[in-house]
Amino acid sequence: xxxxxxxxxxxxxxxxxxxxxxxxxxxxxxxxxxxxxxxxxxxxxxxxxxxxxxxxxxxxxxxxxxxxxxxxxxxxxxxxxxxxxxxxxxxxxxxxxxxxxxxxxxxxxxxxxxxxxxxxxxxxxxxxxxxxxxxxxxxxxxxxxxxxxxxxxxxxxxxxxxxxxxxxxxxxxxxxxxxxxxxxxxxxxxxxxxxxxxxxxxxxxxxxxxxxxxxxxxxxxxxxxxxxxxxxxxxxxxxxxxxxxxxxxxxxxxxxxxxxxxxxxxxxxxxxxxxxxxxxxxxxxxxxxxxxxxxxxxxxxxxxxxxxxxxxxxxxxxxxxxxxxxxxxxxxxxxxxxxxxxxxxxxxxxxxxxxxxxxxxxxxxxxxxxxxxxxxxxxxxxxxxxxxxxxxxxxxxxxxxxxxxxxxxxxxxxxxxxxxxxxxxxxxxxxxxxxxxxxxxxxxxxxxxxxxxxxxxxxxxxxxxxxxxxxx
Numbered sequence: 001x002x003x004x005x006x007x008x009x010x011x012x013x014x015x016x017x018x019x020x021x022x023x024x025x026x027x028x029x030x031x032x033x034x035x036x037x038x039x040x041x042x043x044x045x046x047x048x049x050x051x052x053x054x055x056x057x058x059x060x061x062x063x064x065x066x067x068x069x070x071x072x073x074x075x076x077x078x079x080x081x082x083x084x085x086x087x088x089x090x091x092x093x094x095x096x097x098x099x100x101x102x103x104x105x106x107x108x109x110x111x112x113x114x115x116x117x118x119x120x121x122x123x124x125x126x127x128x129x130x131x132x133x134x135x136x137x138x139x140x141x142x143x144x145x146x147x148x149x150x151x152x153x154x155x156x157x158x159x160x161x162x163x164x165x166x167x168x169x170x171x172x173x174x175x176x177x178x179x180x181x182x183x184x185x186x187x188x189x190x191x192x193x194x195x196x197x198x199x200x201x202x203x204x205x206x207x208x209x210x211x212x213x214x215x216x217x218x219x220x221x222x223x224x225x226x227x228x229x230x231x232x233x234x235x236x237x238x239x240x241x242x243x244x245x246x247x248x249x250x251x252x253x254x255x256x257x258x259x260x261x262x263x264x265x266x267x268x269x270x271x272x273x274x275x276x277x278x279x280x281x282x283x284x285x286x287x288x289x290x291x292x293x294x295x296x297x298x299x300x301x302x303x304x305x306x307x308x309x310x311x312x313x314x315x316x317x318x319x320x321x322x323x324x325x326x327x328x329x330x331x332x333x334x335x336x337x338x339x340x341x342x343x344x345x346x347x348x349x350x351x352x353x354x355x356x357x358x359x360x361x362x363x364x365x366x367x368x369x370x371x372x373x374x375x376x377x378x379x380x381x382x383x384x385x386x387x388x389x390x391x392x393x394x395x396x397x398x399x400x401x402x403x404x405x406x407x408x409x410x411x412x413x414x415x416x417x418x419x420x421x422x423x424x425x426x427x428x429x430x431x432x433x434x435x436x437x438x439x440x441x442x443x444x445x446x447x448x449x450x451x452x453x454x455x456x457x458x459x460x461x462x463x464x465x466x467x468x469x470x471x472x
Contacts (some may be wrong), residue, residue: 003020003025003063004030005066006030006078007069008047008068012094012139012174014042015137017149019149022149028047028058029048034051064091065089075167102178107157109184110159111161113187118315122286132154134154136157137158138160140318142314143313161174161183163202163206164195180213188203188230191337193372194366197372203226203229208233210230210231218239218296219231221241239293241292242288256281259275259276261275272306276310277310277314278314280343280346281346287309322453329441332442337367338373345381348440352440355440358386358440359444361387361390363392379415384417386417386419388422393447429459
């Protein structure tokens with residue numbers, strides 16, 4: 001088939017496009033107003049890509065148009081969608097496409113409020129390093145994998161399962177379209193308040209996902225009261241994991257450092273010594289869930305697991321160290337929700353306990369911009385020495401109760417955290433140029449951050465550079 005992706009720079013869209021190309025289809029795409037790392041990533045994939053929407057972008061003989069869900073695409077008003085409709089070409093979404101294409105595979109859906117990108121990439125990496133050619137679809141870039149999407153020749157497919165809705169006209173959560181045989185459920189904390197106003201609304205699609213599991217399936221579930229409350233929806237076998245001793249899988253003897261080491265303990269007295277360069281307690285938790293799942297399913301050996309965990313380089317924007325020689329480390333974290341932002345901050349406080357933490361934060365997602373979630377700002381920056389806040393974007397602001405920049409700054413200040421608003425990259429650079437040299441800097445958002453992840457590291461390497469990178 002000839003398939004065109006309108007909004008191809010979306011993380012899920014580009015991953016699905018890669019899967020479809022490897023499955024033998026002809027792919028093209030378009031997008032606009034895109035920022036790195038996705039823009040540069042998509043440019044290197046080898047698809048014909050246009051960086052503006054135009055009906056002329058649709059190739060002759062088009063069989064299918066895949067429309068992304070971003071508000072900037074314009075939905076049915078997009079000129080490419082209108083042209084496809086005029087030609088009688090089917091218009092659908094990438095979750096529907098992926099679900100249809102993988103319906104006969106052994107799909108493992110990695111779901112949860114946080115941790116799913118890292119867990120999906122880690123699982124794909126371990127299988128790949130162990131010689132098993134599983135397919136995968138990941139909504140983030142990992143330097144340990146050649147691409148975010150892969151069709152694979154083995155029966156298994158590892159799919160990052162997003163609970164967000166398919167689109168404005170389709171309120172189903174994406175992951176319920178993926179025909180799961182197994183589910184790894186990492187977390188269940190209220191998120192996406194713009195489409196799930198209450199926790200009950202948010203938990204409902206997760207319960208629906210578990211009801212899709214077959215009797216021969218496996219639910220690998222993080223020990224948590226909210227997950228316990230819905231686990232009974234699954235007809236499959238259930239295995240639990242935790243960061244504390246439990247009747248499933250857990251870590252023992254964790255020693256944090258440049259290389260964090262611990263023993264993975266499982267049912268029946270299984271013990272596997274593991275090491276990782278990933279930062280934070282939450283990444284130990286991710287490794288426990290993934291490692292326990294793969295060993296339960298017998299997809300890898302203990303030795304294969306240990307080798308692959310140690311070589312896994314993580315996910316772009318998930319606690320990436322961006323500087324090379326700066327005495328002030330500049331690290332980029334992903335802060336699309338409260339839990340993700342808080343996990344990144346706690347990892348910094350854990351690994352740099354004696355250094356003042358400065359955070360540059362951009363409230364990019366609808367949840368961070370919503371007045372309904374203003375209370376998140378009361379505690380998210382606990383332990384932070386100073387916060388620079390970038391203004392929230394304006395796309396889609398009419399669709400929810402958007403907070404003003406001033407309201408966000410006031411809420412952070414009200415929590416007792418020193419805060420400064422910065423509206424340009426130059427203003428941020430000026431504020432950060434006055435640091436003393438003992439700090440650690442965290443760039444935190446799911447948005448473009450004024451381009452600072454690209455422009456700031458070389459400046460810091462020049463201003464604060466030394467032959468020896470500061471000890472962690």
